[in-house]
Amino acid sequence: MTPEQFIAKWQGSALREDQASQSHFNDLCALLDEPTPAAADPKGEWFCFERGANKTTGQRGWADVWKRGHFGWEYKGKRKDLRAAFVQLQQYALALENPPLLVVSDMETIIIRTNWTNAVSETHTVTLEELRDPRRRALLKAVLSDPDRLRPERTRQAITEDAAGKFAELAARLRARGHDPQLVAHFVNRIVFCLFADDVGLLPAGVLDSLLATTRKNPARFPDLAGRLFRAMKDPGGTLDFVEIDWFNGGLFDDDTALPLTAQDIAAVQEAARLDWGEIDPTIFGTLFERGLDPEKRGQLGAHYTDREKISLIINPVIIRPLEREWAEARARIEAIMAAVPKSGVAPAEIARRRERARTQATPIYRAFLDRLRAYRVLDPACGSGNFLYLALMAIKDIELRAGLESEALGLQRQLPEVGPEVLLGIELNAYAAELARISVWIGAIQWARRNAMPQPGNPILKPLNTIECRDAVLNPDGSVADWPKADAIVGNPPFIGDKAMIGALGEDYTARLRKAYAGRVPGAADFVCYWFEKAREQIENGATTRAGLVATNSIRGGANRRVLDRITEQGVIFDAWSDEPWTLDGAAVRVSIVCFGDGNSAGSPSLDGYTVTTIFADLSAGDFDLTTAQPLANNRAIASSGVTKKGAFNIDGDLAHAWLAAPSNPNGRSNAEVLSPWYNGEDVTGRHLNRWIINFGDMPETQATFFVQPFAHVVLHVQPARSKSGSPSERRHWWLLARRAPALFQRLDGLARFIATPEVSKHRVFVWLPKAVTPDKNLVAIARDDDTSFGILHSRFHEAWALRLGTSLEDRPRYTPTTTFETFAFPEGLTPNLPAASYAADARAIRIADAARALVAARDRWLNPPEWVEEVPDVLPHLPPRKIPRDAAAAKQLKTRTLTNLYNRRGTGEGAWLDALHADLDRAVAAAYGWPEDIATDDALAALLALNRARTG
DNA sequence: AATCCGACACTGC
DNA sequence: GCAGTGTCGGATT
Numbered sequence: 001m002t003p004e005q006f007i008a009k010w011q012g013s014a015l016r017e018d019q020a021s022q023s024h025f026n027d028l029c030a031l032l033d034e035p036t037p038a039a040a041d042p043k044g045e046w047f048c049f050e051r052g053a054n055k056t057t058g059q060r061g062w063a064d065v066w067k068r069g070h071f072g073w074e075y076k077g078k079r080k081d082l083r084a085a086f087v088q089l090q091q092y093a094l095a096l097e098n099p100p101l102l103v104v105s106d107m108e109t110i111i112i113r114t115n116w117t118n119a120v121s122e123t124h125t126v127t128l129e130e131l132r133d134p135r136r137r138a139l140l141k142a143v144l145s146d147p148d149r150l151r152p153e154r155t156r157q158a159i160t161e162d163a164a165g166k167f168a169e170l171a172a173r174l175r176a177r178g179h180d181p182q183l184v185a186h187f188v189n190r191i192v193f194c195l196f197a198d199d200v201g202l203l204p205a206g207v208l209d210s211l212l213a214t215t216r217k218n219p220a221r222f223p224d225l226a227g228r229l230f231r232a233m234k235d236p237g238g239t240l241d242f243v244e245i246d247w248f249n250g251g252l253f254d255d256d257t258a259l260p261l262t263a264q265d266i267a268a269v270q271e272a273a274r275l276d277w278g279e280i281d282p283t284i285f286g287t288l289f290e291r292g293l294d295p296e297k298r299g300q301l302g303a304h305y306t307d308r309e310k311i312s313l314i315i316n317p318v319i320i321r322p323l324e325r326e327w328a329e330a331r332a333r334i335e336a337i338m339a340a341v342p343k344s345g346v347a348p349a350e351i352a353r354r355r356e357r358a359r360t361q362a363t364p365i366y367r368a369f370l371d372r373l374r375a376y377r378v379l380d381p382a383c384g385s386g387n388f389l390y391l392a393l394m395a396i397k398d399i400e401l402r403a404g405l406e407s408e409a410l411g412l413q414r415q416l417p418e419v420g421p422e423v424l425l426g427i428e429l430n431a432y433a434a435e436l437a438r439i440s441v442w443i444g445a446i447q448w449a450r451r452n453a454m455p456q457p458g459n460p461i462l463k464p465l466n467t468i469e470c471r472d473a474v475l476n477p478d479g480s481v482a483d484w485p486k487a488d489a490i491v492g493n494p495p496f497i498g499d500k501a502m503i504g505a506l507g508e509d510y511t512a513r514l515r516k517a518y519a520g521r522v523p524g525a526a527d528f529v530c531y532w533f534e535k536a537r538e539q540i541e542n543g544a545t546t547r548a549g550l551v552a553t554n555s556i557r558g559g560a561n562r563r564v565l566d567r568i569t570e571q572g573v574i575f576d577a578w579s580d581e582p583w584t585l586d587g588a589a590v591r592v593s594i595v596c597f598g599d600g601n602s603a604g605s606p607s608l609d610g611y612t613v614t615t616i617f618a619d620l621s622a623g624d625f626d627l628t629t630a631q632p633l634a635n636n637r638a639i640a641s642s643g644v645t646k647k648g649a650f651n652i653d654g655d656l657a658h659a660w661l662a663a664p665s666n667p668n669g670r671s672n673a674e675v676l677s678p679w680y681n682g683e684d685v686t687g688r689h690l691n692r693w694i695i696n697f698g699d700m701p702e703t704q705a706t707f708f709v710q711p712f713a714h715v716v717l718h719v720q721p722a723r724s725k726s727g728s729p730s731e732r733r734h735w736w737l738l739a740r741r742a743p744a745l746f747q748r749l750d751g752l753a754r755f756i757a758t759p760e761v762s763k764h765r766v767f768v769w770l771p772k773a774v775t776p777d778k779n780l781v782a783i784a785r786d787d788d789t790s791f792g793i794l795h796s797r798f799h800e801a802w803a804l805r806l807g808t809s810l811e812d813r814p815r816y817t818p819t820t821t822f823e824t825f826a827f828p829e830g831l832t833p834n835l836p837a838a839s840y841a842a843d844a845r846a847i848r849i850a851d852a853a854r855a856l857v858a859a860r861d862r863w864l865n866p867p868e869w870v871e872e873v874p875d876v877l878p879h880l881p882p883r884k885i886p887r888d889a890a891a892a893k894q895l896k897t898r899t900l901t902n903l904y905n906r907r908g909t910g911e912g913a914w915l916d917a918l919h920a921d922l923d924r925a926v927a928a929a930y931g932w933p934e935d936i937a938t939d940d941a942l943a944a945l946l947a948l949n950r951a952r953t954g
Numbered sequence: 955a956a957t958c959c960g961a962c963a964c965t966g967c
Numbered sequence: 968g969c970a971g972t973g974t975c976g977g978a979t980t
Binding site for chain 1: 971972974975976977979
């Protein structure tokens with residue numbers, strides 16, 4: 001069909017909609033060279049006319065034409081109301097699986113509205129005449145076959161950020177003029193809400209425009225005129241210059257102050273008013289806005305922006321899926337009742353009578369589900385600006401609508417949606433954030449109604465949302481544990497404040513009262529976020545809620561924080577979790593865990609990191625064995641410990657140290673060598689040794705220390721000033737001494753020529769030998785063993801895997817902790833670190849491991865310090881390790897990248913193959929020592945190690 | 955007196 | 968500016 005033929009046929013046509021629509025659409029397919037529904041999908045499953053039509057009930061389809069993932073298309077007779085056709089499509093969009101394009105046509109004009117959830121909506125109109133234009137035909141062809149070409153570039157997020165930015169600037173200017181920040185926030189919020197209300201038609205057309213236009217010319221009148229508008233909105237029956245204004249209750253308009261604005265400010269508001277406020281995403285807006293208002297108070301505002309994806313990871317398993325399961329059950333019962341009505345074989349009157357009876361029987365099931373939804377409560381006890389609550393409300397309303405559509409399709413009478421913001425319960429400490437939450441939720445409810453072409457909320461437009469409370473969620477003013485309201489589900493992202501930061505952030509008094517209130521339930525060393533977990537667990541225990549889903553830092557998997565998860569898994573279950581997810585917000589360096597838990601009655605298998613598992617353990621792992629049950633072993637006690645803690649500038653450069661070593665002996669006749677030693681930190685192990693030394697007077701009294709002239713003078717100059725201000729009396733008093741001198745460690749090292757060290761935090765779990773003369777910093781874990789067998793066992797993949805699972809992390813870098821990773825690790829029988837190395841010197845297993853370990857260390861050392869580049873020079877004193885000196889500047893430059901981290905970064909690549917081979921050798925030797933197959937799978941080895949641990953701890 | 959943490963804190967490109 | 972990768976002092980136990 002040519003465009004001319006098409007135009008000629010449809011220009012003159014006077015056919016009514018139901019007679020002509022299918023033939024119009026088929027002609028259009030022919031014109032655009034696209035297959036018709038009948039040709040493309042004869043079964044009518046994904047591309048068809050009258051989708052959703054039910055011959056039994058006589059129900060009309062949700063759309064005249066539908067193509068899955070493409071469009072819903074509704075015809076109206078010529079020049080009938082096309083808006084009504086849109087309403088029809090919007091109301092059924094959910095049933096049509098949310099097509100990205102909604103199209104209406106009266107056979108002369110075709111109007112296409114884009115309907116992507118994350119993008120702003122755009123409208124394209126194509127008239128019959130325009131079909132001569134190939135570009136317009138291409139547009140229509142895209143509707144049929146490639147809707148993505150119509151996807152608008154502007155996302156809701158972009159316009160929201162734009163809008164938030166404009167108001168952040170305005171707020172900053174108002175604050176700079178000395179207005180109270182809280183007042184500014186409140187005022188700017190009101191303007192924001194007016195812009196939104198204006199755009200969605202809740203304010204009489206033109207009121208806001210003329211207010212802005214008038215006051216721009218005469219800014220002095222702004223406080224008075226804007227105040228009059230705010231007052232009119234606040235009161236029932238309010239008017240402004242004889243125009244009735246709807247009633248906006250709900251706290252936002254309690255205070256009608258309008259701050260004075262300059263002409264420039266008003267121009268900025270006018271400019272902001274041009275944005276499409278109907279498309280504002282309240283979840284982004286609330287937070288961006290909040291942050292823009294007073295960047296210094298960001299932390300205090302509490303609410304950290306949680307992106308939609310993360311919120312979905314909680315809301316889906318905690319709220320949506322359980323409700324959908326409930327609906328599926330109800331629907332199945334309705335379906336069974338309705339299906340029992342005969343379609344033929346009896347008299348039509350009898351069929352109608354039976355259908356009516358079935359309806360009467362089935363309707364209460366649908367109504368009961370609606371009642372359930374209306375009585376449903378979601379609690380966010382750290383709601384901030386309300387992102388979780390907003391999305392929860394949207395989800396529940398979608399479920400309500402879906403239930404309505406599906407009931408209607410089954411032949412029941414659909415009820416209008418009634419679920420509103422009252423299903424949301426919130427607790428938020430910051431008054432301003434709480435108010436933002438209330439507004440976000442209302443904006444969301446209004447947007448939802450518009451999007452689905454449902455009736456807007458009536459007067460008052462904003463109801464007070466007293467269910468979003470402004471108070472402390474974990475501690476009452478009298479020091480008791482705070483109460484939470486009963487709710488079906490608890491969700492949220494509570495504030496993260498590490499134990500050591502709590503006093504600084506919350507105050508000493510508050511912290512003490514909080515810890516006292518939760519004594520025995522939350523350890524003092526736990527993060528602030530843990531109190532929400534414990535409180536939610538208590539709610540579940542008391543039957544005040546059934547499910548909870550909260551965000552925490554990934555540290556919740558270990559240490560003192562894990563105690564709250566231990567308690568949760570003892571009584572209930574973790575049914576959905578994400579153990580370690582990156583956080584997308586800039587400026588917040590953290591990785592998070594998402595934990596959804598309940599009373600254990602939830603259906604289905606748990607899901608961990610998106611995979612179905614049998615049980616989720618308290619460390620957010622799963623599998624056949626629970627490594628959190630591993631206990632410290634007596635054999636491993638008092639071997640591994642961290643090094644010294646300086647708390648002061650006790651470090652000196654190697655050159656200075658050597659100068660002091662070369663100086664004549666001191667007035668007490670003793671050499672500086674007694675108080676100087678090379679100092680190694682994590683960096684010195686994973687990178688190049690930085691040749692730093694440390695002044696260590698051990699436990700010397702001050703008078704004795706003064707005799708070591710240069711070192712003491714250095715400490716007086718560089719350490720004393722800062723130390724004298726220390727919070728610790730003992731550190732103040734003994735200012736010339738290291739704060740933690742690790743006496744037990746040095747005692748253990750006595751008699752050894754070297755020891756094993758590994759950095760507490762590092763990308764790769766590497767172990768190195770350090771000479772006894774070296775003082776390790778506390779960021780190094782020093783292991784008091786000097787035999788190659790112990791070294792080899794520790795550097796095997798088995799200990800590495802064990803340490804990864806049993807240790808914690810700093811973001812995604814593993815952390816080695818002596819108690820949980822070393823002390824729990826079962827060495828092979830007979831090679832345990834409580835035995836003197838000499839006792840297994842003749843053991844063939846030990847010798848094999850030692851040989852492999854020596855080969856590994858030697859090859860590594862040659863790579864780190866190739867003899868061609870490095871010269872080894874004996875140090876001035878015999879107990880000191882030889883110094884490694886680059887032969888020239890070029891070598892020095894090359895050596896910079898010869899670090900253990902860089903070397904282990906090459907593992908698994910061709911360049912690192914030699915290292916892989918040496919490690920594989922070592923691993924086989926260690927596996928053999930345990931009596932395992934040499935190629936044992938890591939998981940099997942972990943299970944065996946746990947079994948050994950259990951056996952040795954009884 | 956020892957351990958272990960960081961809505962991190964640096965360095966270095 | 969942002970990859971890349973481990974410091975350092977504090978607070979609990």
